[in-house]
Amino acid sequence: MTNQTLAQLLAQQPYAADFFKQNKLDISGFEQLTPAEYLAHFSPEELEDRALEPERLLADLALYLEQMRDFLGLDEQQPLRTLTILPGRDKAGQAEDFERLTLHTSEIVSIVGPTGSGKSRLLADIEWAAQGDTPTGRRILINDAPPDPQWRYSSRHKLVAQLSQNMNFVMDLTVQGFLQLHAESRLHPDPAAVTREIMTAANRLAGEAFALDTPVTSLSGGQSRALMIADTAILSASPIVLIDEIENAGIDRKRALELLVAQDKIVLMATHDPLLALMANRRLVINNGGICQVLTTSPAEKAKLGQLQQLDAVIAAARQQLRRGQRLS
Amino acid sequence: MNLTIVSGPPSSGKTAVILKTIAALKSRGVKVGVVKFDCLYTDDDKAYAEAGVPVQKGLSGALCPDHFFASNIEEIVRWGKQSELDLLITESAGLCNRCSPYLKQVKGVCVIDNLSGINTPRKIGPLLKSADLVVITKGDIVSQAEREVFAARVSSVNPRALILPVNGLTGQGAYELSTLLYNPDLQVETVQGMQLRFPMPAALCSYCLGETRIGQAFQLGNVKKMDLGEPEA
DSSP: OTTSOHHHHHHHOTTHHHHHHHTTOOOTTOTTSOHHHHHHTSOHHHHHHTTOOHHHHHHHHHHHHHHHHHHHHHHHHOOOOEEEEEOOBOTTSOBOSOSOEEEETTOEEEEEOOTTSSHHHHHHHHHTTOBSOSTTOOEEEETTBOOOTHHHHOSSOOSEEEEETTOBOOSOOBHHHHHHHHHHHTTOSOHHHHHHHHHHHHHHHBSSOOOTTSBGGGSOHHHHHHHHHHHHHHHOOOSEEEEEOOOSTTBOHHHHHHHHHHTTOEEEEEOOOHHHHHHSSEEEEEETTEEEEEEEOOHHHHHHHHHHHHHHHHHHHHHHHHHTTOOOO | OEEEEEEESTTSSHHHHHHHHHHHHHTTTOOEEEEEEESSOOOHHHHHHHTTOOEEEEEOTTSOHHHHHHHHHHHHHHHHHHTTOSEEEEEEEOSSSSOOOOBTTSEEEEEEEGGGOTTHHHHOOHHHHTOSEEEEEOGGGBOHHHHHHHHHHHHHHOTTSEEEEOOTTTOTTHHHHHHHHOOTTOOOSOOTTOOBSSOOOOOOBTTTTTOOOOSGGGOOBSOOOOOOOSOOO
């Protein structure tokens, strides 16, 4: 790398441009220099003024390029097929009552239990790929083996993506700008195509359609959630998605879950909404910091789900009538 | 004694993160003390005291808080040793985003929050760029995409750092952070003779010395002028 000119470097590894941009280094006009020559053109006053350390920047550039190459390569090399939780203990030190819990891609598992029962800790154990080194003593296996430390330490390869009702968009961007930015940070080869794909998916989930030029901060609650879910399903690198409730209004929750599992995600969903909890084939019951039961949704419960969905449809239809200004009949 | 220097912009969640991390360390029998640096005002020392954490407070007043830090860290480390701490954490808020209090050979942690905006990693200098560990807070209230973009940008300006999301409210990630902060094999006896990772910016113009009058005639020392170019019309 040290002998390459900036022009050669950018031609071979275009993502290097972002390193220079984020470090506020304007390289235009210097393309025929090597990175070291470029940094050497700054006077000592400029270096001090801009708080730059050329040696450190060169080392950081090499590291950044290596991380990006790994990041691009990993996408194909290591698909996650299974996530296994090996039991630990609850807050009282009691061993958890299951042997080995293996979740597969495209599986939905719900998590139920009172507030403070340990749902966050379970999620943190998965996110950190715990190896008996957290308060619960649980161990996490990926594809039946102890996970590669990259799941723990890489900033671009997080095991878990999270969606919750409290999450908002805070960027001052349109939907298009927002998706474009996310696609670029993920080094997506075709940001325009993936933006269209996410828009189509999000509008299928949202009760009311929104456009690409809508500012993300003016989306309704349901539209925001729809966009977050579609974006997480299609563009997030994380193979596991943890959902902390999905609001009832303005979003098709069944389709939302279908979208996530269609993207080969493992979906863990903390919820007390029977419609969602029963959509999962299994549910984990958490109490006092430990998983105390693993229940498989029974045929009777699935039948119950059908009834509940009918009720839900009645309420949804009434809501739609209200929105249109009609009288409820 | 272990020493960790925690820094970050004001209101990024440093105190909340440190308190949750100390709770995790305490459960493992590690004795932690904190020194809180601030400029004009803080009552975070009360929050530490309430949590039973030995705490000292330093207000820099008219001085740059980072310069104040550098002038006091030696005595503070002595205090920590005398208090028989296993881990001493210093907490300071960067004010102008140009100074950074990190020392070579001492773990430096930068706390920044997702709400500060995706251009923030670009705006913060050595405070972020030379940290060993970057803790990103307030991830529970922004979207997954914004968290990913923010972390990617932090990684672009500091590819060496380990990036850890921590939730200062629920404590999610704090246990994990605690395992990275305390290492019984790492002992700091004194910081005398250690070096700052990055020099603090040159100052000492007439305004540093109390000048209040505006105008070229009153400007002495290290004075820098903006380049405004030629008037357009």
